Amino acid sequence: MKFRNFKLVGYVIYGRGSFNQLDEILSPNRKGDHPMVFLVDHFFEGKELVNRIPVRGNDQVVFVDVTYEPKTTYVDSLASKFKNEFGTVSGVIGIGGGSAMDLAKAVSLMMTNPGSSADYQGWDLVKVPGVYKAGIPTLSGTGAEVSRTTVLTGPTRKLGMNSDFTPFDQIVLDPELTANAPVNQRFYTGMDCYIHCIESLQGTYLNEFSRSYGEKALELCRNVFVQQDEWAANSDDQLMMASYAGGMSIAYSQVGVAHAVSYGLSYLLGTKHGIGNCIVFDKLEEYYPEGVKEFRLMVNKNKIDIPQHITKGLAEDDFNKMIDVSLGMKPLWENALGKDWEKKITREKLRQLYGTL
Amino acid sequence: MKFRNFKLVGYVIYGRGSFNQLDEILSPNRKGDHPMVFLVDHFFEGKELVNRIPVRGNDQVVFVDVTYEPKTTYVDSLASKFKNEFGTVSGVIGIGGGSAMDLAKAVSLMMTNPGSSADYQGWDLVKVPGVYKAGIPTLSGTGAEVSRTTVLTGPTRKLGMNSDFTPFDQIVLDPELTANAPVNQRFYTGMDCYIHCIESLQGTYLNEFSRSYGEKALELCRNVFVQQDEWAANSDDQLMMASYAGGMSIAYSQVGVAHAVSYGLSYLLGTKHGIGNCIVFDKLEEYYPEGVKEFRLMVNKNKIDIPQHITKGLAEDDFNKMIDVSLGMKPLWENALGKDWEKKITREKLRQLYGTL
Numbered sequence: 001m002k003f004r005n006f007k008l009v010g011y012v013i014y015g016r017g018s019f020n021q022l023d024e025i026l027s028p029n030r031k032g033d034h035p036m037v038f039l040v041d042h043f044f045e046g047k048e049l050v051n052r053i054p055v056r057g058n059d060q061v062v063f064v065d066v067t068y069e070p071k072t073t074y075v076d077s078l079a080s081k082f083k084n085e086f087g088t089v090s091g092v093i094g095i096g097g098g099s100a101m102d103l104a105k106a107v108s109l110m111m112t113n114p115g116s117s118a119d120y121q122g123w124d125l126v127k128v129p130g131v132y133k134a135g136i137p138t139l140s141g142t143g144a145e146v147s148r149t150t151v152l153t154g155p156t157r158k159l160g161m162n163s164d165f166t167p168f169d170q171i172v173l174d175p176e177l178t179a180n181a182p183v184n185q186r187f188y189t190g191m192d193c194y195i196h197c198i199e200s201l202q203g204t205y206l207n208e209f210s211r212s213y214g215e216k217a218l219e220l221c222r223n224v225f226v227q228q229d230e231w232a233a234n235s236d237d238q239l240m241m242a243s244y245a246g247g248m249s250i251a252y253s254q255v256g257v258a259h260a261v262s263y264g265l266s267y268l269l270g271t272k273h274g275i276g277n278c279i280v281f282d283k284l285e286e287y288y289p290e291g292v293k294e295f296r297l298m299v300n301k302n303k304i305d306i307p308q309h310i311t312k313g314l315a316e317d318d319f320n321k322m323i324d325v326s327l328g329m330k331p332l333w334e335n336a337l338g339k340d341w342e343k344k345i346t347r348e349k350l351r352q353l354y355g356t357l
Numbered sequence: 358m359k360f361r362n363f364k365l366v367g368y369v370i371y372g373r374g375s376f377n378q379l380d381e382i383l384s385p386n387r388k389g390d391h392p393m394v395f396l397v398d399h400f401f402e403g404k405e406l407v408n409r410i411p412v413r414g415n416d417q418v419v420f421v422d423v424t425y426e427p428k429t430t431y432v433d434s435l436a437s438k439f440k441n442e443f444g445t446v447s448g449v450i451g452i453g454g455g456s457a458m459d460l461a462k463a464v465s466l467m468m469t470n471p472g473s474s475a476d477y478q479g480w481d482l483v484k485v486p487g488v489y490k491a492g493i494p495t496l497s498g499t500g501a502e503v504s505r506t507t508v509l510t511g512p513t514r515k516l517g518m519n520s521d522f523t524p525f526d527q528i529v530l531d532p533e534l535t536a537n538a539p540v541n542q543r544f545y546t547g548m549d550c551y552i553h554c555i556e557s558l559q560g561t562y563l564n565e566f567s568r569s570y571g572e573k574a575l576e577l578c579r580n581v582f583v584q585q586d587e588w589a590a591n592s593d594d595q596l597m598m599a600s601y602a603g604g605m606s607i608a609y610s611q612v613g614v615a616h617a618v619s620y621g622l623s624y625l626l627g628t629k630h631g632i633g634n635c636i637v638f639d640k641l642e643e644y645y646p647e648g649v650k651e652f653r654l655m656v657n658k659n660k661i662d663i664p665q666h667i668t669k670g671l672a673e674d675d676f677n678k679m680i681d682v683s684l685g686m687k688p689l690w691e692n693a694l695g696k697d698w699e700k701k702i703t704r705e706k707l708r709q710l711y712g713t714l
Contacts, residue, residue, distance in 0.1 A: 014363075208532070
């Protein structure tokens with residue numbers, strides 16, 4: 001058996017108010033007159049946080065549209081723009097949820113790697129380090145802050161630039177930044193972590209490294225969404241660590257049925273990752289009976305709306321596309337159902353499941 | 358308030374048998390004809406593990422004497438020897454417990470930094486990266502695999518080379534390597550982790566980052582030493598993760614009374630860190646009542662000998678030296694007892710405590 005040699009992020013700073021140290025952190029990474037580029041979730045346009053970004057010289061603050069998950073065309077156009085304007089940049093800083101962070105990772109890599117980001121969708125295709133990159137989550141649960149991928153929708157597929165050059169050089173984990181997230185969004189993104197943990201801990205791939213991170217992440221999610229009746233003083237702190245630990249647990253684990261099915265939704269309908277997983281997981285009693293029970297408890301307790309009937313009225317052709325995408329996620333199915341997964345999940349069964357969403 | 362920006366190790370590989378991937382891992386880090394130097398705990402001399410080290414070309418396997426914790430003179434002499442013989446080396450690989458790993462980190466740094474390692478005992482005095490370095494623990498509990506220090510006994514003090522250049526570029530966590538550790542040694546080293554967690558979780562410095570790692574490490578220690586009656590199939594796996602998590606929890610926490618007192622023992626008597634902490638912790642009911650109760654349960658359950666009366670017959674002058682060293686560990690005392698610690702721990706009180714050891 002071969003184990004993955006897992007590349008970690010370079011530096012981590014954690015603490016309430018640690019965002020205030022950003023100027024000092026970036027300073028030694030500035031290269032001459034080349035700007036730092038801050039890719040900021042458009043949610044923050046006009047908000048207080050923007051005034052706290054340590055802009056110096058010709059630094060750029062770019063509000064990025066994350067209505068949909070990042071596309072390779074968007075990555076390429078941002079990278080081209082910065083190359084045309086500045087030759088190169090000192091670094092790319094992603095401030096936001098998983099989409100803004102993934103975008104920052106991808107743009108950093110495309111400042112130095114030739115061609116289109118679509119050429120690098122896959123595993124270990126990136127051969128040259130990108131420019132300095134930092135990730136600053138303002139939503140907890142995606143794990144994008146520690147992952148070695150950046151999920152992109154390309155011309156032919158949704159797939160990440162998975163490589164040892166992908167992880168951030170620096171992450172800033174400041175729980176104060178997540179305090180004003182909309183309640184539904186905060187829940188969906190938190191569930192990205194929760195569902196991931198349920199899938200990986202019940203999966204057939206797993207070792208003690210990933211188990212210990214996954215268990216801790218799950219415990220922290222439960223502290224936040226199950227054990228307490230209101231959002232507590234330390235809930236943002238705990239959920240931020242849940243996200244980090246959940247992301248680390250990826251090293252030797254894999255997700256399962258919810259992710260495999262929700263990829264189909266996101267491919268066809270553009271459903272975002274967090275909410276898509278919630279929509280699917282809600283219907284997975286057969287596969288994760290205890291997890292789904294607890295999930296519904298959390299939904300009710302936190303007064304969250306899970307969209308229903310989103311596949312109603314789709315053509316058979318559309319269902320087939322989703323089924324194709326989903327069945328293509330072989331490692332996820334194998335992790336969830338074992339080596340003989342193909343006997344256990346048929347097109348008919350998947351068609352039925354998609355029909356309930 | 359200022360938060361530490363914590364440098365992580367570069368790569369981590371975890372898994373039973375992952376040591377077999379060492380050749381492949383080192384290969385891209387070889388620089389021309391310059392050898393890899395393996396600093397191996399002398400415990401392994403003549404043992405099977407030595408034959409599995411992927412020696413190539415003029416690679417060196419050096420058995421290091423870790424009867425006592427590493428001295429700056431030992432670090433300097435090893436670095437000089439390699440510089441004289443090879444100009445430089447491709448990398449330094451530490452295989453063993455905390456001493457062998459700390460030695461490897463220090464020798465790596467002294468291949469490129471001028472002067473003596475004693476010049477760098479302190480915080481952020483190292484200004485130049487060392488050569489490539491990797492750590493491979495064969496004992497679990499020290500946390501040396503992830504720390505940003507290397508504890509050295511110098512001409513005037515016992516203090517680490519704390520710096521961002523100190524963490525390993527690579528760690529290989531293979532639980533099979535710890536399987537044959539002597540039972541007492543395994544316990545003492547495991548308790549290094551347990552005691553650290555008790556001290557940091559009860560301390561006044563702490564945030565959610567360190568709390569979540571510390572809680573997980575403590576839980577894993579309890580799984581191994583409290584919950585089960587025999588060393589189980591996955592005990593080595595769990596204790597290795599406990600050590601890793603315990604080491605990570607250091608980022609935003611501090612140790613306490615046991616460490617502060619045991620530093621005195623180790624300075625005067627050369628008592629090694631793991632066993633020294635056990636000897637001291639056993640007498641700390643006043644400070645950690647529940648932890649000490651559980652510690653004694655673990656000692657009995659695992660049939661471990663904790664040395665007694667090791668300070669018997671020492672001169673008053675010796676006690677004073679230990680008290681001086683211990684009271685010098687200001688942050689440890691402050692973490693344990695609060696800002697007004699000096700009112701709570703007097704020389705008399707410490708003298709009495711040392712007398713019971």
